[in-house]
Every structure is written in C-alpha cells, then in structure tokens.
Amino acid sequence: MDTALAGLVKDHAVVIFSKSTCCMSHTVKSLILSHGANPTVYELDEIPNGNQIERALVQLGRREVIPTVFIGQQYIGGSNEVMSHQLRGTLVPLLRGARAIWL
Numbered sequence: 180m181d182t183a184l185a186g187l188v189k190d191h192a193v194v195i196f197s198k199s200t201c202c203m204s205h206t207v208k209s210l211i212l213s214h215g216a217n218p219t220v221y222e223l224d225e226i227p228n229g230n231q232i233e234r235a236l237v238q239l240g241r242r243e244v245i246p247t248v249f250i251g252q253q254y255i256g257g258s259n260e261v262m263s264h265q266l267r268g269t270l271v272p273l274l275r276g277a278r279a280i281w282l
Contacts, residue, residue, distance in 0.1 A: 181235035183228075188249045192279035193218035196236060196247040199225055203258040204246040210261065211248075214271060216279040251277030 188194045193211060197204035199222045211218050223229035223245065236244045239254060248255040250273045255261060264270040274280045 181238060184232065184235040187221065187232070188252050191219040191249075192216065192251060192277040193274065194249040195220045196223060196232065196245065197221065198223050198245050201245050207246045207248060207258050207261050210265060210270075211274070211279075214274055214280055215282065216274050218279075250274060250279065253277075 193216050195204070195208055195211070195218045197208065197220055208218065208220060221229075221232065223233050226232075233244055236247050239247070241247065241257060243257055246257055246261075248257065248261050253273075255264070255273070261270065264273060271280070
C-alpha cells in the first residue's frame with residue numbers, strides 16, 4: 180500500500196474514501212454508522228490532495244475506486260464487498276475486531 184495512503188488509514192478503526200456526490204459512498208457510510216461505528220471519512224472531491232489519494236487507491240487494483248473501505252487498517256474493498264460482509268453477517272465482527280464498536 181502507498182505510504183501516504185497507509186498514513187491516512189493508520190490509527191483509525193474504520194476509514195472510508197468517498198466522494199460527496201456518490202450514492203454508493205453514502206450507502207456504505209450510512210450502513211457503517213447504523214452499526215454504531217464512527218468512521219473517518221475522506222471526501223476526495225472536497226480535499227486538496229483528493230486526486231493523489233484516488234490514484235493511490237487505483238493501485239490497490241480496484242476498478243471502481245469509490246467508495247473504498249478499510250476496517251482495522253485492513254483493506255476491505257468497495258460497496259460490493261461491504262454489502263457482502265453485511266449479508267454474510269461478518270461486517271459486525273470485523274467492526275468489533277477493529278474496536279470500532281463494542282456491542
């Protein structure tokens with residue numbers, strides 16, 4: 180992982196790279212918030228180095244870069260992967276393991 184990207188993810192239980200106009204980003208943020216987690220959200224269209232961060236995310240091998248989610252500094256993926264974890268019942272254990280939620 181890119182060092183700048185690793186620095187943004189470090190020390191945060193949940194990190195979401197998003198764009199303020201992306202409906203799937205909104206859905207992922209809402210889902211994670213509904214479980215009681217308080218994610219760190221980087222709105223790439225609202226921060227000065229958003230394009231640079233987006234290029235680093237592309238290097239993770241994702242075709243669809245936004246949203247991109249890290250839980251416990253572990254790369255989870257995008258909206259499809261987050262929703263898959265939700266449907267399989269593995270999202271809450273991931274959030275607990277990262278100490279993003281306690282209950």
